[in-house]
Amino acid sequence: MTLREVRGFAFDLDGTIWAGPHLLPGAAELVAALRRADYPLVFASNSSRYGSEALARELTRLGIPAARHDVIAAFDLVADEVHDRLGSVDLLAIGTGELASALEEAGHRPLPIDRWREAKAVVVGNDPLFDFGRLRAASRAVASGAVFFAVNMDERFPVADGQFDPGCGALAEAVATAARVRPIVVGKPHSRLFEAAIARLGCSAHQTAMVGDNLASDIVGGRSVGMFTIWLEPQPAGEPTTQPDLAVASLIDLHRLWLGGRATPDATS
Ligand SMILES: [Mg+2]
Structure with missing residues (x-):
């Protein structure tokens, strides 16, 4: 599997899309670009404080328009x-x-x-x-x-x-x-939340990317259900114990790689 075979994206929230009250660099731009290209995406959060409705409101407030059905939370x-x-x-x-x-x-x-x-x-x-x-x-x-x-x-x-x-x-x-x-x-790395995300996206597991910052939950869990795993690793800290399919330093880097994959001749059919 490579990034250009991915057809749907599931994004973790805490530490991936936002940290506290701020979006992380590149998050709004990447989500907007995927939406413009008609890639289905969902936010898959381990949140235990708030449910999908409150999380969607917070995404919208921070500049990523989202409705309740765009978010799946362990809370729910x-x-x-x-x-x-x-x-x-x-x-x-x-x-x-x-x-x-x-x-x-x-x-x-x-x-x-x-x-x-x-x-x-x-x-x-x-x-x-x-x-x-x-x-x-x-x-x-x-x-x-x-x-x-x-x-x-x-x-x-x-x-x-x-x-x-x-x-x-x-x-x-x-x-x-x-x-x-x-x-x-209930939450990641256990399969229930990943399976709900895959079903929501309507792609097969191996065509779906799990993008997250937590190796033990996002990457271990995503791999176990057959997803393409993308680890957001802002501060490289040596060899990870679990190998993601792809590691990026930021969502800006992931955006660049995704655009690069789409620009190659055999990805534009
Ligand atoms: Mg996280």
Whole structure:
């Protein structure tokens, strides 16, 4: 596989399209060029704070017009994962108010923290108000038999000025350690989100590129479902442990390579 055989693109968001409140260099231009050339694209995010609608609004605000169906977020898949395994249940939602609302809209019943004994499931997303009380309730519930779901296991996510926030994975690991139980993970690198992206694009997996900055989630997961993987590596840090099909320093470089591939004679049929 080469870049010029790719027919559809899935882009990670955090660290790929944006970092904190800013688009990364070349993002708006590459997305606009792919759209002008009628290449289907989708944003495939491990986000555990917000769902596709809020992420699409943020993309639009930053200069990449997007609607809800242009975005697939792990946030939106977790309620279905719980439902597929357990049906509609009483649960503890450790995360943003948006996460609890989404679980409730999908038919689950989020409980107050002090009623952890009644929980049939615990769902952990990124939770800016995470504290000892939430950790205690979640880990006790899981240790007592509630099924443990994590939206993703990302250790960090990039924010402005080269800094990071602790990711959903950092909080889920705290619960896992105290409960002595590993979570069921919904987001990348697990296949559910990639398969949803491929289905949305309408291309075969091997004609679809996964573009992302995280080797452990975007590249490992994309490879495992047969996608063409493009690693955005702004600061080369030696040989990666997982080989992407292509590594680029920026989306400006990816744009240039994509245009170059299209300009060759056998790619213009
Ligand atoms: Mg990322």
